[in-house]
Structure formats: C-alpha cells, structure tokens
Amino acid sequence: MSDTWHSTEQERIQALEARVNSLERQLKRQKIARKNAESFLETYSQDAYLANQALRKALRDSKQRERELLYLNRAASQLSSNQPGKNFIISALESAVEFSGALCGKAFIVQGEELTVGDDSQVLSHDKGWYSSPELAKLLKDETPLALRESYSHWCVNAVQRPDTKEEARVLHFMCEMAEGEYAWLVLLTQDDHLEEETLHILDTSKHYLNITLRYHSKKTKLTSQQIELSSVKKDRDFLEERLVSADKMAMLGQLAAGIAHEINNPIGYVRSNTVVAKEIFNDYQYALAEIGTLCHAAGGEIGAQFEALEKRFSLQESAAEISEMFNESQEGIERIIEIVKALRSFSYPSSGKHTQISAIDAINTAIKLTNNLHRYKNKVKVEVPDKDVYFLGNAGQIQQVLVNFVTNAIYATPEGKPITLKVQQDDKNVMLIVEDEGIGMSRETLGRVFTPFFTTKPPGEGTGLGMSISLTIVEEHNGTINITSKEGKGTRVVVMLPLA
Template sequence: MSDSNSFSEQEKIDSLEARVKSLERQLKRQKIARKNAESLLDTYSQDAYLANQSLRKSLNDAKKRERELLYLNRTAAQLTKSQSGKGFIFSALASAVEFIGACCGKAYIVKNGALTAGDDDTVLLEDGEWQSNPELAKLLLNELPIHLEENYEHWCINVVDRPDTHQEARVLHFMHEVNEDEYAWFALLTYDDHLDEEMLYVLDTTKHYINFNSRYQHKKSKLSIQQDELSSVKKDRDSLEERLISADKMAMLGQLAAGIAHEINNPIGYVRSNTVVAKEIFSDYQHALDEIGKLCDEAGGEISEKFNACTKGYSLNESAIEIAEMFDESLEGIERIIDIVKALRSFSYPGSGKHVKLSAIDAINSAMKLTSNLHRYKNHVSLVAEQGDVSFMGNAGQIQQVLVNFLTNAIYATEEGKHIYLRVERKGDKALLIVQDEGVGMSQVVLEKVFTPFFTTKPPGDGTGLGMSISMTIVEEHGGFIDIKSEEGVGTEVTLQLPLV
C-alpha cells in the first residue's frame, strides 16, 4: 500500500516535471517567436519609417518642382504679353517674390546715374500687394551697389539684420542692363538661409528672361521704327506719284492754255485792229455827218427840214452815241481778252524754271484775271497797295499758280456778296502778298492739317487736297514762307512772304 502510494506520487512528480519541462519548452519557443516578431516588427517599422521619409521627400521634391515649373511657366507667359521693359521687370519681381516665399522685394531702375523707379517707401509682399515700409525699403536700397554699371552673372546674397525684428535675414540681389545708361536692380528679402543652390539656379532664369525680353523689346521697337519709316516712305511715294500726276495735268493744262492763247492771239489781233480802224472810220463818218448838218442848216428851208426830219427819224444822234459806246466796250473787252491771253501765256511758259524780277501787283492782277469767272458775279475782289508796288525774284508761272490757289480757296470759302481783299505790303526785306477773305474760316484742327497732302475740306471731286502742299513746296523753293491766320465765322488771311529784290 505504501509502495503503491509512493509509486503514484512519483508518477505525479514525474508527470509534473514533464509538464514543467514542456511548459518551459513552450515558453522558450514563445520567447523566441516573440523575439523574432519584435525583430520583424522593428525591421518593418524601420522600413516603414524610411519609406515614409522617402515619400515625404518625394512629395516635397514634387511640390518644389511644381513651384519651379509654375514659376518658370508664369515668367515665360509674361514674355507673350509684350510688356514694356519696365512692366516686365515688375512682373518678374512679383514672380520671384512668390516663388521663393520672400518677406518682400523691390525693383529699382537707374538711368544716367539717377534713380527713376523704386525711390519710394513701398515694398512688394509675397501676396502681391505693395505696402509702405520705409525701414525695409531703406535696407534693400542700402544693400545694393546702386552706382555699379556692370551686370551680375548670378544672384548675390548679403547677410543683414532686419531693423523691424532684429533677426538675421538674407538679401538676394542682381543687376541687369536694360538699355544704354539704364540699369534695373532686383532685391529680395528672405526670412532665413533656406534657399538651396537649385532654387537659386531656377531663380537665375529671371535674368535670362529679362535679357530675352529686353532684346525682344529692342527688336520690336526697331521693327516699329522701320515700319513707321516704311509707311512714311510709302506715303512719300504716294504723295510723289500724286504730285507727278498733278504736275502732268498741269503740264497738259499749260500746253492746252498755250495752244488756246496762240489760237486766240492771232484772231483777236485782227479784231482789235479792225475795231480800232472801224471806230476811226465811224468817227470820220460822224464828223462828215456833222458837217452835212451844218451845211443843211446854212442852206435852210426845205433842205434843212428834211435833214432834221431824217436825223430824228433814224435817231442818228442817239445811234452815234450808242455806236461809240459799243466801240469803247468792244475795245475794252478785246483788251481784257488780250490780258487773259497774256496771263495764260505767262502761266504756260514759266521761263524754264528761271527766276526773274516780278511785280507783286502784276502777279496779283494776273491771278485775279485767271479767276475772274469764279468771283465776277459772286464776290467783291479788290487790290490794295497803299505802300505801292514791290518786286521780288521768282518764277512767274509758279508764283501765279500759288496766288491762283490762294484766291480760289478764298472764293470757295466766302459767301456771295462778301469781300476778298488782295494786299501788297513791304515788311523789312520781305514782300508780302496777302489774300484776306470774309469767309467761314478754319478751326485749329483744320489749320494744323492745311498743308497735309490730300487733306481737303471740299466735297469729294471738288479738290485733290494738293494745292496748299504744292504751294508750300513752291514758296520754300523761292526762299519764302506762308503764314495763315484764320478764325471760324470771321475769315482767313493767307500771307505769302518773299525776299525783296
């Protein structure tokens, strides 16, 4: 019994020992498994941390690249807006301040050694707003070698103490030559020294963009000047073509006038001669009739009565007076035709461009005769020469062309019944030929364009707009000039000044 109990207890002990050993083995395996799990978890956690850090770095790099691309894209887009040099500089400044997250920025422009932009107290903030801050504006200006006249190759960085926060900061700056003797300065104030080399490299593209814009604006300005010159040449060419056409028409008109003058001159000579002779013959007949009348009166009686009756019946006395007046009027008309022919001949043969001594009164009289059909029944045209006649050197046909143009314009602008005065005056060593009308006058705008080729206030078809332009050219070739005074509703006074002989 006791042996049996001992054996049972021993079995229990052995069983418990085996159980303990089994538990120890399980615990050991669990410790190893736990250690392995902890090691694996530590490795996984470290890998996760490294992956997270790498992801964060990639995300930051992506954001940085995005900012760089946005900055480059924005700066490049500004080139397409064709801004002026100054406008592009300030746009580039705003992009740079936003790109690097600067505290503020400012641009300065120096021309011929003087500050022409940036001499105020404002600075550009990161949000694109300009704010008054005299301390920061002064700080930025003091950090720039403003009188330097050599371009920087890259951005320069100065370490400064901010006067507002008394903390260390950085000033980035560079200078660009915009034009000859004109320089642009950029200055950016950053919070710290967080800018890396790559960001500065990207920021450095601002300089290249400004250089490109400057060259573009220079080429654009040069092209604009060339286009203006080309346009001016085209206008001059068109003007010359029109003047050549006008000159050709004037030459044809001159030939026609010469032909008419020649054709009229011969027959009018016969008419004049015959009229003078007929007047003399009629005068002889009248004297003879008077003698017959005296003889009849001396004879008296029936002879005298019949003669007197015949004289009254045929109105011989009245007819004789009327015929005498007709002869006088005819001769006056013939003389007028002869004067017109002379004026036409003078207009047609200007003396091959030679200048001769001319009379101002004769020149004006010729112009009056050539335009008589325009003003005879419309205006009162009179010549005033209180100081007497004056002489000058000139081409008779060309001077006549100028005066005819002045007088024609005056007639056109003057209402029926009103006066046009032509005056001859002397002023120092100048001869003044003046055409003054009581017409509608001209406004200041019209007066400024009066010598512009093809400018006219006449209806289409009534004028070419070349008269005053050609007149100015002729007068300048004669060493004179034209002065015009006009007032709307009062009239116009055109003065031709030429050197006295």
C-alpha cells in the first residue's frame, strides 16, 4: 500500500513538473511574441510616417512634372504658330513668367542702337498682367546687357536687391538674334533668392524654340529645311515627355518597393520568432532524448537493447545533428532577408535631409546587396576595404542611390565573367568610394556628356538618362566630387570623394 501510494505521489509530482515546464515555455513564447509585437508596432508606425512623406514628395514631383509638360507643350505650340517675331517674344515671355512663378518679367528688342521695345515702365506679372512699376522696369533694364551682340546659349543669372523690399533676388535673362538686325531679350525677376536648377533647365528650352521660330519667320523660302527642324523639335519634345514619364515610373517603383519591403518585413518577423522558439523546444527534446538514452543504458537488458535498436533504426543522433544544422541555416537565411529588406526600405524612402555619420564599408556592402540579383550570375564582385572602417557625414539613402547607380552601370557595361571591384580608400581629408570595371568603356565624346540630363547609351526603355546627373547633384550637395576615367575596350573607374566625418 505504501509503495503504491509513493509511486502515485511520484507520478503526480512528475506531472506537475512537466506542467510547470510547459507553462514556462508558453510564458517564454508569449514574452517573445509580445516583444516582437512591440517591435512590429514601432516598425509599422515608422513605415506609416515614411510612407506619408513619400506620398507628399510624389505629389509635389507629379505637380512639378505637370507644370513642366504644360510649359513645353505651350512653347512647342507657339513654335508652329504663324505670328510676327515681336508677338512671339511677348508670348514666350508670358509663358516663362507663368511657368517660373517669377515676380515679373520684361522683353526688350533692340534694332541697331535703338531700343524699340521695352523702353517704358511696364512689367509683366502672372497675377496682375502688364502694370506700371518704374523701379522694377529700371532694375530689369539696368541688369540686361543690351549692348551685347553675341547670342549666349543659356539663361544668365545675376544677384540683385529688390527695390521694393530690399531683399535679395535673382534676375534671369537671355538674348536671341531676330531678323533684319534685331536682337531680343527675355528678362525675369524672381520672388526671392531661391532658384531651382531644374526650372532653369526647362526654361532653357525657350531659347531653343525662339531661335527656331525666328529663323523660320526670317527664312520662309526654306520651307523644307524648316519642316525638318519642326519635326526634330517634336521628336525632342516627345523624347523629353517620355523621359519625364519614365522618371515618374521610377519614382512609383520606389514607392512600390518600399511597400513590398514592409509587407515582407511583417511575416518574416513571425517566421524569425517561431524559428527561435522551435529551435529552443527542439533543444529541450534533444536533451530529454539524451536523458532517456542514459536511463535506458543504465537499466541495461532488454530496455537498453531496444533503445539502441530504435536509435540505429531512426538514426536519432544523426537526425538531431541535421535538424540542428537546418535551424542554424534557416536563422542565417532569415537574418539575410531582414538585412536586404532594411536596405531596400532605406533606399526606397525619401530622406529627411539630415546628415548622419555613415560607415563607408557598410555603404559599399549595402550597394552590393541591392544589386546582387544583377551580378550574381554574371560578374564576380570584389571588395577591397581597409582594416579600420572609415566614416563620413551624409544621407545614407542618397549615398546608396549614387553607389547603386554606379554599380548598375558597371554591371551593364561589363561582359559576363569579368570582375567588378569596389574599394574604400582615404587620404587626410576625404574618403574615396571607388567602382572599377573591365567593361566596354566610354569614348571621349560619351565621357564628356555623361552628366547631361536625359543622355543615355542604353536602348530605349532601359534607361532614363537621369541617373548620372542625379548622382552628381547628390554628391555635390554632400560637398563631394565625382571623377570618372574610362578607356574604350578596357573599362571605367569611378571615384566618389566625400569629406571625412
């Protein structure tokens, strides 16, 4: 009786201990799940904020693209109109004032030494139309080089002080030659000292359209030649519209990539958590199995023999080792996916404009991860970095954009099997991020135009022609420089030099 009671009590104790162990494991899993939930909530809040910022930026960019296309369409329509040169100059001024959002504008036409148009106090405003302002009219006239007789290819910019507010502003002007010895100037006065480079680039098309139209009116007998030029302008306009649409598509792809990264991030978190817990539970089973084996061997006889037979039949030790290795490989794969998702999110979302300390080695490695699918089966990528990391100040997302652009170009230009090398070097003041390839290289003419917006050597549909110009803008905003050397048939070397932190 006593032995039976003692055995029953032992079974109850063992059952309670098993229950306690089970509850402890459940509590541990719940703690891990709660921690992951808090992490997911923090990530979701951050993603929501970044997504909102990205949407605002996309809307601003979309409105700017719309204004640019409307301006280009209007300028192209004016090009094909049959109106006298003076009227065309005024029409072009109206378009430029409206597009640039200038405070006011004025047109001047000089014939011989006489100012035939613009010698008055009238200025043109988008809101007020033509109105009298002697101070502004005098400022625009004084800042315009009316004695110049050589056409210049781009808008010139002068820093001035507005006579009405005494604040700094900018005067933009350019000149074009008209028929019968006439010269015309378009002059704009900005609201303040802020002037966007992209706006100035789009305004440059005004001079192109004006020159063609004025030549058309002065040489009506050369109808065939003019038709060819009109066709060329239409192609240029269509090309620009296509590139602008492509740029919008690339921006949208960035947003989609950010959304996909967010969608991957949530389920991979669950997989990561479950894998960690499953591995711990398996370790407990493995430990229990070892204890059972020890007890069976200690008991000996038929029990020990049966355990040994089962162990051999199911290869328990080998299977346990293989499962443990599977868990380790799964964890490594999950961590790699998480790193790629983090890199993709930081690359896709717009930056806040703040500069932080960046690891040069991390920047290089991130660029390699983001382009892994492009070079994995095509080129071997080598990395040469110093033993001690190098740091510089900048925006991580923008620097990644620059490096990804250069690495992508290297992959595109390098034949299969040839290597691409990424290096980190430094001198006393700067860090150098270097991308070298053994590709087809560039001619001197191509190298001279490599930073020109919309210029690309890739087939239609495979490149926007904006990557290099955007990269240059980003690096210059970081007070850095880009140096490119290339030889046809031998390869290209790109050096991005940035100040040390």
